[in-house]
Amino acid sequence: MTFHDKLLALDRRWVFLVLAIFVILPILPFVKFSVPVTPVKEVREIYDFIEGLKPGDYILLSLDYDPGSMAELHPVAYAMLEQCYAKKLKVITLTLSATGAQMVEEIVRDVADSCKIYHGFKPERGIDYVYLGYKPYPGIIILGMGMNFRIPFPQDYYGTTLDSIPMMRGIKNYDNVKAVINLSAGNVSDMWVADGNARYGVKLALAMTGVMAADYYPYYQSKQVFGIIGGMKGAAEYEKLCKNPGSATDAMKAQVFAHVVIIIFIIIGNLAYFLGRRKTAQTQESE
Amino acid sequence: MKQQIPLVLVFVFGVLLAIQYFVPSEPSQRFYEVALDGLTVIGIFAMVLGIWSQIHVGYNKIKRRAEDWQYSVVTLVSMFGMAFCGLSFMGGLNGPIFRQLYNNIFIPIQAAIFSLLAFYIASASYRAFRARSAVSTVLLVAALLLMLRVIPTGPLADPINQIGSWMLMVPNMAAKRAILIGVGLGSVATALKIVLGIERSYLGKD
Numbered sequence: 001m002t003f004h005d006k007l008l009a010l011d012r013r014w015v016f017l018v019l020a021i022f023v024i025l026p027i028l029p030f031v032k033f034s035v036p037v038t039p040v041k042e043v044r045e046i047y048d049f050i051e052g053l054k055p056g057d058y059i060l061l062s063l064d065y066d067p068g069s070m071a072e073l074h075p076v077a078y079a080m081l082e083q084c085y086a087k088k089l090k091v092i093t094l095t096l097s098a099t100g101a102q103m104v105e106e107i108v109r110d111v112a113d114s115c116k117i118y119h120g121f122k123p124e125r126g127i128d129y130v131y132l133g134y135k136p137y138p139g140i141i142i143l144g145m146g147m148n149f150r151i152p153f154p155q156d157y158y159g160t161t162l163d164s165i166p167m168m169r170g171i172k173n174y175d176n177v178k179a180v181i182n183l184s185a186g187n188v189s190d191m192w193v194a195d196g197n198a199r200y201g202v203k204l205a206l207a208m209t210g211v212m213a214a215d216y217y218p219y220y221q222s223k224q225v226f227g228i229i230g231g232m233k234g235a236a237e238y239e240k241l242c243k244n245p246g247s248a249t250d251a252m253k254a255q256v257f258a259h260v261v262i263i264i265f266i267i268i269g270n271l272a273y274f275l276g277r278r279k280t281a282q283t284q285e286s287e
Numbered sequence: 288m289k290q291q292i293p294l295v296l297v298f299v300f301g302v303l304l305a306i307q308y309f310v311p312s313e314p315s316q317r318f319y320e321v322a323l324d325g326l327t328v329i330g331i332f333a334m335v336l337g338i339w340s341q342i343h344v345g346y347n348k349i350k351r352r353a354e355d356w357q358y359s360v361v362t363l364v365s366m367f368g369m370a371f372c373g374l375s376f377m378g379g380l381n382g383p384i385f386r387q388l389y390n391n392i393f394i395p396i397q398a399a400i401f402s403l404l405a406f407y408i409a410s411a412s413y414r415a416f417r418a419r420s421a422v423s424t425v426l427l428v429a430a431l432l433l434m435l436r437v438i439p440t441g442p443l444a445d446p447i448n449q450i451g452s453w454m455l456m457v458p459n460m461a462a463k464r465a466i467l468i469g470v471g472l473g474s475v476a477t478a479l480k481i482v483l484g485i486e487r488s489y490l491g492k493d
Contacts, residue, residue, distance in 0.1 A: 012410040019409045036439050040452065067394040068401035099397070102380060102389050137330045144323055147316070151323065217455050218464045233437050252437070258405060259434045265413040266431065273417045 007272035015265060022261045026253035035252040039237035042220055046205045046227035047241040049179065055088035058177040062192065063107065064138065066099040069185035069209050075235040075248035076207045077183055081111040083242050086119050090167050091129040092177065094153070096138035096188050105131055105157060126165045133157030139191045146200040148172050179203040189216060197224050207234065294484045301482030341366065429454055
């Protein structure tokens with residue numbers, strides 16, 4: 001068996017091992033380096049929009065992802081929520097992911113607590129923010145909220161009726177919020193575009209996992225969404241804009257190494273393929 | 288009768304909801320609200336059916352000692368265990384037991400499963416990304432350029448970023464838009480076929 005044959009038949013467990021080493025290595029505490037992050041236009045537009053809102057404006061954050069996508073979407077959720085609280089916006093949060101209800105509740109609580117440390121005040125539940133919780137069937141919920149938040153969510157996550165929450169008095173539907181930001185790891189983004197934006201004309205921005213992002217650029221160009229934050233890179237860019245480097249900025253180191261390893265493997269695989277092809281051609285010629 | 292009643296219901300509600308979309312009046316809005324309530328009720332029935340189906344399949348697998356029946360035991364115990372711990376007398380969804388299970392079992396399991404994706408992508412890239420033809424070479428170069436976007440490449444960073452953005456905004460968008468338009472037209476055609484009773488596969492075989 002020649003060298004390139006061995007390379008072509010490389011056991012995939014070697015690929016797994018090399019990748020594991022290069023993902024773990026950069027996140028070890030003694031490895032010090034940082035990845036330069038340059039925010040792109042579609043990320044900056046979301047940041048600028050939120051920065052342009054006035055204190056007291058309402059914004060709806062729909063955190064529709066499950067713990068599997070925490071690595072990519074949690075950093076955006078934390079940075080964006082803190083930005084909204086710091087701007088004294090009224091934040092309505094909810095989740096349309098069945099396994100995300102407790103996770104989102106923790107984010108909302110954590111960020112409110114951290115605001116006391118970093119911004120000197122603690123946003124109060126019911127006055128500065130409200131967490132509506134989870135309801136199944138996202139398409140129906142998005143359509144229902146277009147008429148009245150009280151149709152799908154008569155109570156918030158903690159069982160308080162919406163009418164008795166000070167922040168929700170007089171707040172009926174999407175007409176009362178400046179924008180919806182959807183953080184999603186699945187097809188809920190499609191429903192927000194089709195049911196939220198197309199039907200009710202709600203101003204919409206999306207944050208999503210890296211593998212999903214390319215699918216949503218047509219909506220960005222057609223201005224159905226005003227911004228896209230894609231994957232870990234987008235999350236790191238948003239953290240940079242918020243001057244709040246967090247887990248996405250750290251994780252970019254692992255992502256960069258993983259990409260380098262994958263590129264090297266692709267190059268090796270192609271070299272082995274061409275060497276093998278040349279050898280076969282030479283054998284055929286000599287015959 | 289078993290065929291005709293669903294066909295009539297689908298036709299009536301399909302036509303009325305299509306008209307409703309274009310008529311912004313009070314009665315039309317009321318009808319829409321009622322239809323949404325109906326959708327929620329149907330959704331709840333579907334959920335009950337799903338839970339029943341899961342129990343039925345798992346139970347039969349365990350009873351027959353079918354291949355990998357042990358996984359069904361884990362599925363059913365986890366399903367009932369999590370549901371039980373979420374009941375109000377156990378502390379509810381915010382109770383310490385449910386929280387512990389959620390934070391220390393559910394979250395790590397989900398994160399671990401998703402993280403496996405990176406390893407499979409690496410292995411698949413090594414095997415599949417080969418410049419076998421002109422088309423596969425284009426795919427290979429596009430993939431490499433998009434991967435290079437996240438890597439600090441010094442003076443090359445700006446041109447690589449610009450090329451990557453161009454690829455996303457022009458060729459990717461053209462292909463995606465064509466697919467989306469195709470899917471949209473296909474959805475309208477399928478919806479019309481269902482409403483008009485031409486497509487009846489959703490009724491089952493009986």
